[in-house]
Structures are given as C-alpha cells and as structure tokens.
Amino acid sequence: MRQREFKVLQQEAYQYIKDRILSGELGYNQIYSESQIAREVGISRTPVRDAVHLLYQEGYLDIIPNKGFALHRMNEQDVLETYEVRSAIEGYCCRKLAGKKGTEAAEHLAAGLEESLRRQQEIFAGGGDPEAFSQEDRNFHWLLVQSSENAAFQEFFSQYMYKLQRLAALSLQKPHRMEETLAEHRKIYQAIQEGDPQAAYSAVLDHMQAPLHINLENVYAGLP
Numbered sequence: 001m002r003q004r005e006f007k008v009l010q011q012e013a014y015q016y017i018k019d020r021i022l023s024g025e026l027g028y029n030q031i032y033s034e035s036q037i038a039r040e041v042g043i044s045r046t047p048v049r050d051a052v053h054l055l056y057q058e059g060y061l062d063i064i065p066n067k068g069f070a071l072h073r074m075n076e077q078d079v080l081e082t083y084e085v086r087s088a089i090e091g092y093c094c095r096k097l098a099g100k101k102g103t104e105a106a107e108h109l110a111a112g113l114e115e116s117l118r119r120q121q122e123i124f125a126g127g128g129d130p131e132a133f134s135q136e137d138r139n140f141h142w143l144l145v146q147s148s149e150n151a152a153f154q155e156f157f158s159q160y161m162y163k164l165q166r167l168a169a170l171s172l173q174k175p176h177r178m179e180e181t182l183a184e185h186r187k188i189y190q191a192i193q194e195g196d197p198q199a200a201y202s203a204v205l206d207h208m209q210a211p212l213h214i215n216l217e218n219v220y221a222g223l224p
Contacts, residue, residue: 009043013051016041021060026071033068059163074166076219082163083212087205089157090141093148094188094200101195109147113189116140120182128178134168140185144204170218171211180210 017037020026034052038045052069055061059078061069072078100106116139123133138161145157172178184207191199 009047010050010054013037013041013043013048014054017048017051017055018060021055021071028071028073031064031068031070058159058161074163074215074219076216078163079167079212079215079219082160082167083208083215085156085160086141086164087208089148089153090144091201091204093144093150093153094192094204095197097144097147098192098195098197098200101192105147105149106192109143110189110193112143113140113192116143117182117185117189120185124178124182130169130172130178133178133181134165134172137168137172137181137185138164144188167211167215171214174214177210177214181207184210 017026026032034045034048038048041048052061052063056063056069056072059072062072063069097106097109116136119136120133120140123129123136141164142157145154148154172181184203188200188203188207191203
C-alpha cells in the first residue's frame, strides 16, 4: 500500500472513531474491537490500529492488550497534569501578551479576546448553554496561546484539547461556575489591556484553581 493512501485511510479511521467518541456513541466500561471498526469503515485493520494509537496519545482512549480499546476515564493525574500544563503555557502567554501592549499584534489579539468575552456574555445571558459556553471558553484560551506565536506551544496545547473539553464540561455543571468563569476571563483581559504582565500571569493562575478543585472532586466521585 502506498504511503499516501495509507495516511488517508489512517485519517479516515481516526476521524470515524473520534466522531463516535464526541457524539457519545461510544460508552465507558466497554471494550471495542479494532477489527469491528475496520469492518464498519471498510478498510484493513492496520490503519485502524494506528488511528487508535494516535487517539491514545491524545488521551481519548486506553489500549487493552489483545482485546482492543476503551474510552479513557479521567483520573487524578490527568487533571493535575492538564492544569499544570495550562498554567505554565497560558501564564507565560498572557504575561508576554500584556508586555506587548500597544503593538499592532497585541491590539489584534485583544480585539479577538473582547469579541470572545462578548459571545460568552451572550451565551450566559441567554440561559447559559454549557456546550456553547464550553466551546467559546476553549476559543478564548486558544487565542491566548496563539498570541505567543510559538508553534511548539500551540502543538503541545492542542494535544490537551480533548481533556480540556471534558474537564470544562464537567466543571461548568457546577452552579454559578459559568458566571465565575466569565468574571475570571474578564480579569485576565483587563490585565492584558492595562499592560500589566504580573497581573495577567496571576489572573491566569487564579483562574485555574477553582475548576482544578471541582474536577478533582468529580474524579474522586467517579465521574468520567
């Protein structure tokens, strides 16, 4: 099989499994067969196996030797690692962005953050749909990471996107957390607008603490 054709089949299998995970079609506490997935997609098992390994690396799946794969259930290590990575990367990015106040690049990013805040407020005022707010929450934080213009940061951060999505969805279920998140985002934005690197850095770290504790509680309670 030619390399280009193999990569196309691998991507097809990857997207098929990922879509089924995100849609909720695949459930926890069940082992899925690579051979069955291959039959469903209509391809050989090899590109499916490679797709499963990619999804494992991104935190979607656990590989069960000689059996198949299962959805990954978040644990304490996942939560702590995710928030430590976020604190390190986003804290640095916000401090750097605040220090660039007045530049054309900083003004452009600030406009994007302001628009995101507007959409967050609109979602909250319209009844607070958790899924819609979670998506805009990810957009806000992705804009912060993009501001660094550091491709390595962006690639590393993107590897945590699924875990970020799961953790945000769980934390936003707690009463008043959406309103608190919006207020914390505004504090980050204000520090950036004022050109205060230390305040921006501190605002990011403060923003990480509340959902960290919420998500640890969810893990201890056995939530996925």
